[in-house]
Amino acid sequence: MNTIQTCYSPALFPLFKEENAIVVVVDVLRATSAICTAIHHGVDKMIPVAGLDEARKYKAEGYLVAAERNAIKQDGFDFGNSPYHYIDEDLSGKTIVISTTNGTQAIEAAKDSSTILIGSFLNISAIANWILQQERNVIVLCAGWKNKFNLEDSIFAGALGLKLIQSGKFNTVCDSTIAAGYLYERANNDLYGFLEYSSHRNRLKDLQLENDIRYCLTEDQMETIPVYMDGGLVHMSKFEVVNP
Amino acid sequence: MNTIQTCYSPALFPLFKEENAIVVVVDVLRATSAICTAIHHGVDKMIPVAGLDEARKYKAEGYLVAAERNAIKQDGFDFGNSPYHYIDEDLSGKTIVISTTNGTQAIEAAKDSSTILIGSFLNISAIANWILQQERNVIVLCAGWKNKFNLEDSIFAGALGLKLIQSGKFNTVCDSTIAAGYLYERANNDLYGFLEYSSHRNRLKDLQLENDIRYCLTEDQMETIPVYMDGGLVHMSKFEVVNP
Numbered sequence: 088m089n090t091i092q093t094c095y096s097p098a099l100f101p102l103f104k105e106e107n108a109i110v111v112v113v114d115v116l117r118a119t120s121a122i123c124t125a126i127h128h129g130v131d132k133m134i135p136v137a138g139l140d141e142a143r144k145y146k147a148e149g150y151l152v153a154a155e156r157n158a159i160k161q162d163g164f165d166f167g168n169s170p171y172h173y174i175d176e177d178l179s180g181k182t183i184v185i186s187t188t189n190g191t192q193a194i195e196a197a198k199d200s201s202t203i204l205i206g207s208f209l210n211i212s213a214i215a216n217w218i219l220q221q222e223r224n225v226i227v228l229c230a231g232w233k234n235k236f237n238l239e240d241s242i243f244a245g246a247l248g249l250k251l252i253q254s255g256k257f258n259t260v261c262d263s264t265i266a267a268g269y270l271y272e273r274a275n276n277d278l279y280g281f282l283e284y285s286s287h288r289n290r291l292k293d294l295q296l297e298n299d300i301r302y303c304l305t306e307d308q309m310e311t312i313p314v315y316m317d318g319g320l321v322h323m324s325k326f327e328v329v330n331p
Numbered sequence: 332m333n334t335i336q337t338c339y340s341p342a343l344f345p346l347f348k349e350e351n352a353i354v355v356v357v358d359v360l361r362a363t364s365a366i367c368t369a370i371h372h373g374v375d376k377m378i379p380v381a382g383l384d385e386a387r388k389y390k391a392e393g394y395l396v397a398a399e400r401n402a403i404k405q406d407g408f409d410f411g412n413s414p415y416h417y418i419d420e421d422l423s424g425k426t427i428v429i430s431t432t433n434g435t436q437a438i439e440a441a442k443d444s445s446t447i448l449i450g451s452f453l454n455i456s457a458i459a460n461w462i463l464q465q466e467r468n469v470i471v472l473c474a475g476w477k478n479k480f481n482l483e484d485s486i487f488a489g490a491l492g493l494k495l496i497q498s499g500k501f502n503t504v505c506d507s508t509i510a511a512g513y514l515y516e517r518a519n520n521d522l523y524g525f526l527e528y529s530s531h532r533n534r535l536k537d538l539q540l541e542n543d544i545r546y547c548l549t550e551d552q553m554e555t556i557p558v559y560m561d562g563g564l565v566h567m568s569k570f571e572v573v574n575p
Contacts, residue, residue: 095480099340102478234346236339236480236507260530263480269517270510286504 118190129179362434373423
């Protein structure tokens with residue numbers, strides 16, 4: 088039997104670290120949904136960087152760079168945080184540097200972990216199915232909002248937790264995972280409606296990003312799992328060549 | 332309109348600090364339930380100390396000292412963390428030093444706040460009613476378990492949040508408060524049953540503290556509100572003499 092834990096804030100991740108655990112980083116609205124979409128549509132590698140200064144250095148070196156803060160694409164960069172940026176253009180084979188308010192900070196917090204997967208509702212079943220073949224413990228790291236709990240990442244953690252526990256191969260003694268499961272059960276019939284009053288949906292609503300939100304909340308759009316390797320996020324098929 | 336926020340971990344409290352907000356510290360199982368019970372039964376003052384070394388110094392000076400770690404009363408001290416310690420003995424007029432795994436750490440984290448109330452299900456309506464007379468913002472600080480989220484403190488936060496929001500005088504844009512409200516609604520019919528799988532209830536179950544748990548989950552047993560003043564926790568009536 089393996090265990091699943093949920094960490095609601097990157098700032099608390101040091102309390103959860105566990106050797107050999109698989110860490111699933113999630114920032115549903117919208118960083119990890121965008122990363123999944125980009126890798127799924129053929130982007131070769133995404134390099135997550137926490138700071139805008141570092142992002143600017145990459146930009147000066149000629150890289151394509153995505154940079155978002157507080158839901159807004161930053162001036163002078165190529166992309167923001169919308170998954171649609173990676174659907175609408177042909178970016179196959181490209182490397183893209185990415186820096187976001189929460190998602191890339193969460194990846195940074197997790198980066199010493201042995202395996203880091205990038206999760207979203209878009210690939211949630213693919214993530215669950217891959218994990219179920221590994222016989223390793225799991226920690227879901229919610230990016231949250233500036234180190235505070237948020238609803239959308241928590242319901243993802245709940246959904247993934249329920250899938251793993253219902254397989255009979257996982258259990259949990261982690262209150263965050265239990266709570267996240269209850270929240271997902273409550274949200275389940277209408278994720279979009281459930282987030283009506285959530286803080287980040289309201290931030291995005293002001294920016295009229297309803298289409299982005301609906302897309303990010305649609306389960307199982309892809310089998311693609313981005314995974315952290317050598318400082319970048321790549322398709323699982325590349326990772327498995329090196330880590331069979 | 333005032334706002335309510337919920338902080339799930341003392342380690343995250345610096346993200347929530349707000350000048351002039353009322354902070355409600357809660358550690359349902361069992362520190363704040365014990366403190367409410369002690370003050371209600373006539374204890375004059377409880378001095379919260381974070382460390383056991385400090386608790387030992389007080390003990391050496393002749394103070395009555397309660398000290399608990401990982402749900403167990405520590406050797407050489409007078410009390411542990413059970414509310415019944417303060418019902419069964421005549422402690423009226425006494426000062427008691429208290430150090431616990433989570434509750435006193437949470438009070439320590441909050442101690443620069445202008446008003447700190449000690450909350451529990453035992454006095455939840457009294458707390459809500461007092462707050463509704465103040466026209467100030469509120470932050471519920473959950474003690475959690477070693478800086479991790481726990482279920483019992485969160486459902487208290489949800490219950491208090493719902494009371495304040497349903498008054499029409501409070502709103503929230505805090506996802507933790509919204510989530511806590513959902514969890515309380517789920518738990519509401521049977522708090523004891525809801526916590527069946529919670530991590531701390533299971534720790535206490537191993538120690539056969541079912542009576543303590545049932546007591547701590549019983550709403551509205553008292554009007555007493557302990558409040559932090561001059562390094563100690565005292566009855567609200569003493570606080571209001573100085574802060575009318």
